[in-house]
Amino acid sequence: MTEKKQVRIEDALPGAGEVKRPYTAADFDSDVDFARDDFDEGLDLSDLDTEPMLVNIGPTHPATHGTFRVYCHLEGERIMRAGVDVGYLHRGFEKIVETKNYTQVIPYTDRLNYCSGLTNNVAYCKAVERMLGIEVPERTQYIRVIIMEIQRIMDHMICVGANIVDIGALTNFWYFFNARERLNDVLEALTGARLTYSYVRVGGLAWDLPDGWRDRVKATIKEIPKAIRDVRGLVAKNRIFQDRTMGVGVISKEDAVSYGWTGPCLRGSGSDLDLRKVRPYYHYNEFDFDVPVGANGDVYDRAMVRVAEMEESLRIIEQALDRLPGGPINVDDKRVVLPPKQKVHTTMEALINHFKLIIEGICPPPGRVYDATETPNGELGFYIISDGRGGPYRIKVRPPCFYLMNTLKYLIEGAMVADIVAILGGLNIIAGELDR
Amino acid sequence: MTNPETAKHDAIVDEVRSAFGDALLDVDRSYDDLALVVEKAAVHSVLAHLRDARQCDLLLDIAGVDCMDLPESRTRFELEYILYSIPTDVRVRVRVPVPEDDMDVATATDLWQSANWGEREAYEMFGFNFVGHPCLKRLLTHHEFQGHPLRKDYPVMGGQWCTTTSDMTEDLEERQGGVPK
Amino acid sequence: MKGATFTKNETSLITTRLDEVIKWGRKNSLWPLPFGTACCAIEFMGVVSSYFDISRFGAELVRFSPRQSDMIIVAGTINYKLAPVLKRIYDQICEPKYVISMGACACSGGFYDNYATVQGIDQIIPVDVFIPGCPPRPEAILDAIMKMQKRIDREPAPRRGVERRHEITDKFTDSH
Numbered sequence: 001m002t003e004k005k006q007v008r009i010e011d012a013l014p015g016a017g018e019v020k021r022p023y024t025a026a027d028f029d030s031d032v033d034f035a036r037d038d039f040d041e042g043l044d045l046s047d048l049d050t051e052p053m054l055v056n057i058g059p060t061h062p063a064t065h066g067t068f069r070v071y072c073h074l075e076g077e078r079i080m081r082a083g084v085d086v087g088y089l090h091r092g093f094e095k096i097v098e099t100k101n102y103t104q105v106i107p108y109t110d111r112l113n114y115c116s117g118l119t120n121n122v123a124y125c126k127a128v129e130r131m132l133g134i135e136v137p138e139r140t141q142y143i144r145v146i147i148m149e150i151q152r153i154m155d156h157m158i159c160v161g162a163n164i165v166d167i168g169a170l171t172n173f174w175y176f177f178n179a180r181e182r183l184n185d186v187l188e189a190l191t192g193a194r195l196t197y198s199y200v201r202v203g204g205l206a207w208d209l210p211d212g213w214r215d216r217v218k219a220t221i222k223e224i225p226k227a228i229r230d231v232r233g234l235v236a237k238n239r240i241f242q243d244r245t246m247g248v249g250v251i252s253k254e255d256a257v258s259y260g261w262t263g264p265c266l267r268g269s270g271s272d273l274d275l276r277k278v279r280p281y282y283h284y285n286e287f288d289f290d291v292p293v294g295a296n297g298d299v300y301d302r303a304m305v306r307v308a309e310m311e312e313s314l315r316i317i318e319q320a321l322d323r324l325p326g327g328p329i330n331v332d333d334k335r336v337v338l339p340p341k342q343k344v345h346t347t348m349e350a351l352i353n354h355f356k357l358i359i360e361g362i363c364p365p366p367g368r369v370y371d372a373t374e375t376p377n378g379e380l381g382f383y384i385i386s387d388g389r390g391g392p393y394r395i396k397v398r399p400p401c402f403y404l405m406n407t408l409k410y411l412i413e414g415a416m417v418a419d420i421v422a423i424l425g426g427l428n429i430i431a432g433e434l435d436r
Numbered sequence: 437m438t439n440p441e442t443a444k445h446d447a448i449v450d451e452v453r454s455a456f457g458d459a460l461l462d463v464d465r466s467y468d469d470l471a472l473v474v475e476k477a478a479v480h481s482v483l484a485h486l487r488d489a490r491q492c493d494l495l496l497d498i499a500g501v502d503c504m505d506l507p508e509s510r511t512r513f514e515l516e517y518i519l520y521s522i523p524t525d526v527r528v529r530v531r532v533p534v535p536e537d538d539m540d541v542a543t544a545t546d547l548w549q550s551a552n553w554g555e556r557e558a559y560e561m562f563g564f565n566f567v568g569h570p571c572l573k574r575l576l577t578h579h580e581f582q583g584h585p586l587r588k589d590y591p592v593m594g595g596q597w598c599t600t601t602s603d604m605t606e607d608l609e610e611r612q613g614g615v616p617k
Numbered sequence: 618m619k620g621a622t623f624t625k626n627e628t629s630l631i632t633t634r635l636d637e638v639i640k641w642g643r644k645n646s647l648w649p650l651p652f653g654t655a656c657c658a659i660e661f662m663g664v665v666s667s668y669f670d671i672s673r674f675g676a677e678l679v680r681f682s683p684r685q686s687d688m689i690i691v692a693g694t695i696n697y698k699l700a701p702v703l704k705r706i707y708d709q710i711c712e713p714k715y716v717i718s719m720g721a722c723a724c725s726g727g728f729y730d731n732y733a734t735v736q737g738i739d740q741i742i743p744v745d746v747f748i749p750g751c752p753p754r755p756e757a758i759l760d761a762i763m764k765m766q767k768r769i770d771r772e773p774a775p776r777r778g779v780e781r782r783h784e785i786t787d788k789f790t791d792s793h
Binding site: 059060061062066067087088089090091092095096107108111114115158174177178181194195196431432 | 652654655656659660662663666667668681693694696698699702706722728729730731732733734751752754
């Protein structure tokens, strides 16, 4: 058997055990001390010949979440001019829903902001219910609050996780994605789907909660604070993260409002506009929760506002679970809700009712309504025009991302190239909602 | 139960009526909302008044509508501006009937920056011509697309192939005065 | 890999055909280029995560550059604006290249049958495996990778629909 020889690292690599000292001017053959921050002060660079460089970022790019294009003129690392090209996921939502009836539009709304599909469903059904003049039962309202807040947590997890990944920290992404998978399991048990749920119907919900779902949600949300704590612990006081995000993409409250910002991005700039507080729906005025607001309007504030909102959502979910009443989940209105299958197979009236609802659809009275909901990204509004038929005459979606993207050009002009991904990540641009 | 917003809406209607008289064609109060139907020529002044005197600092959306199949509309097209006032919590809509043969509308980009893309989309989908807009070009459809897709006479299945990827140098040149040398 | 193994005194020898070794190497190291546009891209991110683990098939190394990958997974809706970009990216991938069309929108346009959406990416590029679903479950994507591996095992099958595709893509002027 051969003898083992112990090799000391200092023998193997000369200089390995020594403490490395930072480079100083003496290491170079120059009189410029590069270790200092102001090393280029006083240097005469006027005869340096530079050429602007045109860089195209997208439409397929790992750091842009969604397909859109940013085209920049660079002078060194600074962006002199930028242009934004969107529309690479334009799917003609507003045209095709004119050929469908109101219930058939619900899956299309799922795919608007696909990271939080249930919230879009609720926003749309709320607008149609307003048009019909009906109010959903109490149990449905609380269930809708619970699922919307779960989706808020999931959407913020994707947004903040992806934002931090682009800046370079991958671990947080996995912490958040694991927690998100737990929440997704809960929603899959309820709706049957993993991403595009289509669980909400006009007048109520598709079906009632399965047995034991409440306790399952209670158990799952106990795991979320740990993920938030882990990520916050890694990132909030991290010097590198702060350098990359503090003071980057700053926008003042007045500018943000003029650009049409809503949601956590506007709250990062200091405004406390939150539709859940200002125009409460579904008993939000009875829940005890705060609205986190940032001070400086930079990328750091937007990310931290989102993390804080996750914790507020957990509070709302706990309160809603405690208050969840029993009762029916669909409004008692034959014009809107399908009759139970048992009756359809046995009574004539229910059969005809079912037939008319499927063939003609829900027919709201002619009119126009604009209704908005606070989604994880901001104010999602639906402006619906009805002409009395079973399908909408016109639906105009007010997408929160559209107006955030409008501002991107102005946020990045004058900034460095590396700031583009930080700013983009903080805005949470979902192409499905941006382009519809 | 009276809606607290109704009183604010009443005040706005009175104010706009006394300031603009005949330019206010109609008032739509359905569903407890307020929609002021305003003449096309006066739309910029009404919007400026709402922004300054009524603090409507948030332009939420600009919706174009093709009223070809709506029997109660005056003109072929309509534009709807959806405004919100954060300090006073009031939501107002301004509806502008636009005839098919004269689709010039004054731009609102000098009042709110969010009108920039909102108007671009309305132009692209319906064909409104916003006079004074800094860059009225296609936004969501590709650069070889012809026509305005959300009009009722544009077929739903009317797809058009795009044969080249667009080169944004012309975009930047046109809008911002040239590629720097 | 098909072949015969001989073992004697701690030495192993595998005899096989060169084709088999090449196919074995290719199918077990498919580096995907996720051309993700919409909701299916989020499901693909879930497949790459450790819960569903695409890494057991050797496909964990997602490369966003077409020059460095050999399989393109088109996940999401492709509309007419993005079609020339997709063709260009597909042309830039070096042979042998494989295409997976993921989700209803990529396979056939999904339920967006209108002016904006391409009704199936096989109108532009040849597709090897179609994954139905809206969005398909992560297990379906793993199943598709396995089907792709079986496809690589077989003798190369002729690509379908070549004539109609050229009719459309011959008009694309700047793909190379």
